[in-house]
Amino acid sequence: MPTTTRRQALGLIGTGALAVSYIATGRARAATQITVLNWQGYGTDESWALKKFKEETGIDVVHDYFSSEPEMLTKLRTNPGAYDVVLINSARSQQASSQGLLIPIDFSKIPNSDGLTPKLKNHPNLTYDGKIYGCAWVWGMNALGIREGMTKPDSYAALYDPAYKNKVALFDDAVTEVGVGALLTGQDMNNPKDLGKVKDQLKKIKPNLHTIWSSEDRWNKAFVANEFDLSIYWSGAAVRSKRNFGLPVEFVVPKEGAIGWLDSLSIPKTSSNQDAAYKFINYMIDPDFYYTWATKVGSPASANQKAMEKLPEDDLMRQVHKQKYIETMSIMSALPNDRRETFNNAWQEIKAFYAG
Amino acid sequence: MKTAGRIYLAFIIFFLYLPIAVMIMMGFNRSPFYQLPFQFTLHWYSVLRDNTQLITAGWNSVFVAVATTIIATTLGTMAAVALSRSTFRGRNVLRILLLPPIAIPWLITGTAMLVLFYWTGIGRGFHAMLIGHVALAIPYVVLVVGTGLQTIQTDLEEAAMSLGSTPLHAFFSVTLPLLYPSIVGAGLFAFAVSLDQFVISYFLATPGFTTLPVQIYSAIRKGFEPDINAISTILLLSSMALFLIFAIFVRPGGKVDKR
């Protein structure tokens, strides 16, 4: 009997040693690998693109995902060294760079950057202390997504129209939802003077609200299951849902205007693969990549003019991202800390109200 | 009355297994959006084979569980022997101190570990999860081995000692072999506790080192296809197999329950 136990003990120790060596090699392998932090299914993780990028540069790309912008920031803060490229809504860029999370972008390392629309490349959102902390990637809008065949709403007020009882979905993002309330009450979405009115508008949606989505995948599954007909949705995702997944959704910008945003790719200060990160960002704004992404999968509008010019005039992406919207929409801008806090608390309160 | 009881039990078992069965079934259903009617496919299992993130997380889970089993079983057995073979003041206090890891909601212990490990620079990842999992598994090991020790008569050890063996030798040559089934049972228990642990792992995972449950939770919230069902099915069936082995090893009338 004792011999058996001893042999078994040896076996266990052997397995333990194996485990340790496994973990050690796992760390060593990371030499030509970069980690990207992004929303799931948002361009950077298209498998055909990663395959092509690997062929060209030999760099492996792995992903980690977030389901809200605060989560993205917390992941950056609490995982130093883990990420090499991060997608940041430019409205958050100043917040992230002021906390010392990012490095300023050296555009000489991004050859494709000369195609960037200057207005977007040098957008004040991306600038902090005179330096640019993110490479403008794509822009788009948050507005309404409606099931095809239903009457197109002309106002965000449709969100609380009894016709959509229990058939409405909202996006779990404080800035967007406060923005909707602000647009409904004719206020500046980046600085509403009367937050009480904003909250009242949003609370009126309660009887219609079926779900609050926080990822594109969740939106797609719920939409397929007919859980809702009308939703606050992303313009690029609307194209993707329709083109890539064949879902009957139409993107509508109501008369109050859309909530515009500019997404950028940034490099965390703690990244140990900055050169590889630059190569990846360069690839992400490459017109060839964008053409395939936009026409085969579905995307928002590229910040790279050359990429946009490559697309046919009648492409679905172009029809959704009409040039005129750039004039009518306001872009989410950087918020001072206290206002962001106020927005967050308001949204928390409204969610608790919906739940109550 | 007895028939009613049997029907009721059948209903309870149906209730317990229904969602599991549906989950397994959906892993063999064609639609990526989980739409019915059912169309059989093995597609998601081949998708799973190429999903390196899930596979890596799966192996990570196994390695954490193996390491946890080795450490927790060793430490827990030592503690169980000390707690049952010697009497001293404060023994009850020590017994009560075994409860917090299993009695306090894991949300609280998990976030507490996150705070300490982040603050002190211990950091997160494999080693942090190991610290947490072992702490959760130890109380179960002490319980299972302690129960086993109660059934072994101390007079055997005493007899050995009266024949001139040292206490240590008596323990290794007499007690340990008799205790063997309990220790294996406790080890299985520790393995399963670690393999299924989600909450603590969730707060201690890093992007570079996650376990399967953490990866599944992240996928559920951020985007997934039915290959999640495929790997869940595998994890579920392995856990069940472990339990059945456990039930065979430690079978004193089903006296050992999970807590």
Place this chain on the structure above:
Amino acid sequence: MPAEGNVPASPRSGGNAATAAMPKWVATVALLLPTYAWLTLAIFLPLCAMFAFSFLSATPMGNEQVSFTLQQYAVFQTQPYMIEVAIWSLMIAVATTLGCAILGFLAALALARAGLGRSRQILLILIVLPFWTNQLIRIFSWTMVLRSGGFLDSVLHFFWAGAPSIGFLYTRPAIVLGLIHGYLPYMVLTCYIALIAIDDEIIEAAMSLGARWWTILFKVLVPMAMPGLVSGCVLIFVPVIGAFMEPRILGGPVGVTLGTVIEDQFTQAFNWPLGSALSFIMLAVVLAIFATFSGVLRRNASA
């Protein structure tokens, strides 16, 4: 391992000095030290650290100005909606516990009294088996059953083509259902252990005296199984009050509980002091419950 911290009450003070002097207690300490050092590092020190954190004004990081404050514990005043969240969390926990108590007690009763003979062991294992598997996966499974257009709807539509959807995913009943499913086996086990100890003769005696079944149930079986019921309730209520994954997955927009708020503070809002304070408030509730029922729990554990 930084274990010197506070290894609890070393057994130095032992009363076994007469028989085996020095070596015995040295061995005892050596056997116990690793375990308690480990628990100190993994449980007790973290709780202390979190307690300290709960008095900070912000998460210390980078150039953040941090000071000591009691403001985090005033959260129920500064953010009144938290009161509502707390009440809903309690109601979900109470509903789950009650549901488990009723379903679980009856299952245990059936198991103990339905004259099942040898198959009883197998049934018991069948009931406990899912409990052993990953709770997250079981909760995830419910989403496929409950969502509109899911399994439940499909079954209904099979029998009645034009039926409206009865899927109730993203409602509080869905959360409670998932939680009951998760914790029911606890209750079956604790009640079963209590019920199996009841002598058949007591019930036979009651029956021969002409007692009706409900008299037997409420005057004999329930009181005698009370320790099992109570410890089952405590063992379910405590983890359920800290649940966050279940409401998150099954509750959707209504899945806002104390647990999810705490999770948010740590993974999203980066307000660790507030998360810590909420955790400690919850811990206080848990400890109060344990203190109240410690007598019953101990009796049941030794039974």
